[in-house]
Amino acid sequence: MFHRLTGAAFAAVLLLAAGCASEVTRQVIDAPVATPQAxxxxTLSQPASFRLDSGYGRTVPAHxxxxxxxRIAQGLVFRPIDIVLTVEGKHMHEAYAVVRDDTLVGFYLPVxxxxxxxxxxxxxxxxxxxQ
Known part of the structure; x- marks a missing residue:
């Protein structure tokens, strides 16, 4: 009886762990270097939808x-003004858009x-x- 209960408890823990969100993939980098765009x-010309590797999806509205x-090595960094932009996984992170060649390539996490x-x-x- 004890072995069955232990096995069931172990299986329950594995199922709970599998259901947890994954950590947001990130690489530590230097702060953005000022550019003429700073x-x-x-204004975003059209809605932009994306899905993170963690499974969470978002749509940034037009306008x-x-x-x-x-600028960082990956592209130009843009801070949202009138919306809150986050990336989510195991935790939620404030995010700025990183854009290269009119394409969203990822996010700068300022914190x-x-x-x-x-x-x-x-x-x-x-x-x-x-202006």
Whole structure:
């Protein structure tokens, strides 16, 4: 009886562990370097949907506003202004969009000073707002 109960308890723990969200993939990097886009405002021209490796998906709405922050090796970094952008896995992380060639390639995580790549990139056309 004791062995059956132990086996059942072990199986239950394995099932619970399998159901937990995975950690967000990230690489620690240096802070973004200023660029001519830093401080300028941009608007997303069309909605952009993406799915993280952790399984969570998001859609950034058209007309969402971003401010240029700078550049990291992976692309230009844009901070969301009028929306909250997060990436989720085991934990939730504040995120800035990282864009290369009008494509969302991942996220800069400002608290962790890290880059979280997207396995599948998506179009992310930002248009500079005229002041």
């Amino acid at each position: 401080g300028k405002r941009f 969402a506003e971003f401010a240029g922050v700078g 962790e000073k890290a880059f979280s790549p997207l396995s599948q990139t998506t179009p992310f056309l930002l248009i500079e707002r005229k």
